[in-house]
Amino acid sequence: MKRNKRERQALLTETIKENPFITDEELADKFTVSVQTIRLDRLELSIPELRERIKNVAEKNFEDEVRSLPLEEVIGEIIDMDLDNSAISILDIKKEHVFKRNQIARGHHLFAQANSLAVAVINDELALTAKANIRFTRSVLEGERVVAKAKVISIDEEKGRTLVEVTSFVNSEIVFKGDFEMYRSHA
Amino acid sequence: MKRNKRERQALLTETIKENPFITDEELADKFTVSVQTIRLDRLELSIPELRERIKNVAEKNFEDEVRSLPLEEVIGEIIDMDLDNSAISILDIKKEHVFKRNQIARGHHLFAQANSLAVAVINDELALTAKANIRFTRSVLEGERVVAKAKVISIDEEKGRTLVEVTSFVNSEIVFKGDFEMYRSHA
DNA sequence: CTACTATTAGTACCTAGTCTTAATAGCTTG
DNA sequence: CAAGCTATTAAGACTAGGTACTAATAGTAG
Structure with a gap:
């Protein structure tokens, strides 16, 4: 020994x-x-x-x-955060994120990055996704870096709903776009 | 003082x-x-x-x-599969799937289960998600079992697009619903 | 005046270290 | 074979941020 x-x-x-x-x-x-x-x-x-x-x-x-921010629970790394306004995170696509057959990133990883960023940008203890409308505009390959930018579009305090738009890029090329309708408990 | x-x-x-x-x-x-x-x-x-x-x-x-473990490759366990027609998978919500604050499952796990199923049900080497429209209708708690059912609605061979509808349940209660527009290379 | 509470002081000791100097064993290399 | 080097171990002085205990002092209440 x-x-x-x-x-x-x-x-x-x-x-x-x-x-x-x-x-x-x-x-x-x-x-x-x-x-x-x-x-x-x-x-x-x-x-x-x-x-x-x-x-x-x-x-x-x-x-x-x-x-009470679930920052640690965000997928990707947060590099900018302006609560109830905007946020940016990056995610490096590695082996575990892609299909073995073609090295294309699985959609749910891009979604996870965007969704968790939408949750984090909301300045509330309890933020949940209610609806989302998403488009994958270009496939992302292993080794690429995805930059997701979230922007709070509107806050409806009565309904407790917040609209967040997330756009993800690889080298200034849009790869993903999603409109998230978020539920918040204490708007 | x-x-x-x-x-x-x-x-x-x-x-x-x-x-x-x-x-x-x-x-x-x-x-x-x-x-x-x-x-x-x-x-x-x-x-x-x-x-x-x-x-x-x-x-x-x-x-x-x-x-706080990351997403794996394929989310959920497929228990039934009829290629290009329908499929069912289950996902048990555990500690690593929920927000630690309130034990509510994070949206991207439900999405990941549905998305994986939508990819799997397509009888093609290369199936990718192009668009998706999703709703979270009830929050899922730690310990609950989510059953996702995918149904292929239409196959447009010319455009190489397939529409898949995925509905997820917890004890016959709908918790998630998503319409996925999938891209396939060799329809 | 005495009793009691609150506060302060001082000492010995503890853990889990740092930083420094020094000794020793086992090789290697001229 | 001696000199040099590396790796390891030891010993001693010092540190932060304490615990545990004893004792002194000030102020107040009965």
Whole structure:
């Protein structure tokens, strides 16, 4: 069970990534080396100490949680957000998103990106999709980057409905367009 | 600005709840009392120390993160299939499908099930979604089983378009309905 | 005046580290 | 074979942000 340095450090990175709550002592036990070796490894790998790691995990979503925004639950990465107005997210199409036969992205991934963005842009605890009208105008291939832009068109406070238009692009070429009628609990 | 004990402790609870990342020293400053007083207050109010608080926030986030799994390839399990005619699939709504706030299934999972089924029912190597018009008529909760039924309405061989209607139920109650216009290469 | 509450102070100790210096073992290379 | 290098381990001083405990002080109520 003797691992060399390289091997141990690779495993260490993996272990900490999977469980950031592990102490140096527990790691030393696990790899049957001294605590000092673990600390040296962390230093070389630029892995912060337990408390910093925990703090990072805690801070990551705290803001969102207070705002009750399901930002973490959005498909794709949000790069701009102006609540109740507009939002932009990007999604890189990888192997797991495409049909094996032809490397074309499955429609529901584009829909998921657009739909979750429409949910996120609404400044409300409870936003749900009521209706949607969508068009796929060009197939997206593996390796392409889809930029989705959501725009809030209108807010009907009486009916509790909000209209959101989402347009997705690959290199300024429209690949998807959807009109979402969203339900909100507290408009 | 002199607050009494009761008042200060109420404010303290509020402050820490809003920002668990604050140290006793910062709190002492804020309430212009000594650090010891803050610690006595926390003791009386059973508020754990900074590190414990951070750890709690981190643990909460960590759990959520793991369970927010992305979309797989084919959504739902196909239990009946009559190519170019009709198909049925089921999807059990689990933790990873719902908003953590309210346990309501996220729209894109219902869409994904319907869309996958619409693609699968078409007897062609290459079937893609061109347009879709969808309605979510009832929210689906964690633990419920969604049965999606697809029916091919028309096949336009010239245009290479096929219309598929998908209706999803939970216990014979309609929860989702979608009209899919599918593109096929070799009709 | 005494009793009690609230506040403050001080000390020892803890965890999970950092940072630094130093020692040792096992190779390799001239 | 000695010198140099890498990897590992150890030891000591220091840190943040505390806990747990004892003790002192101020102000108020009976």
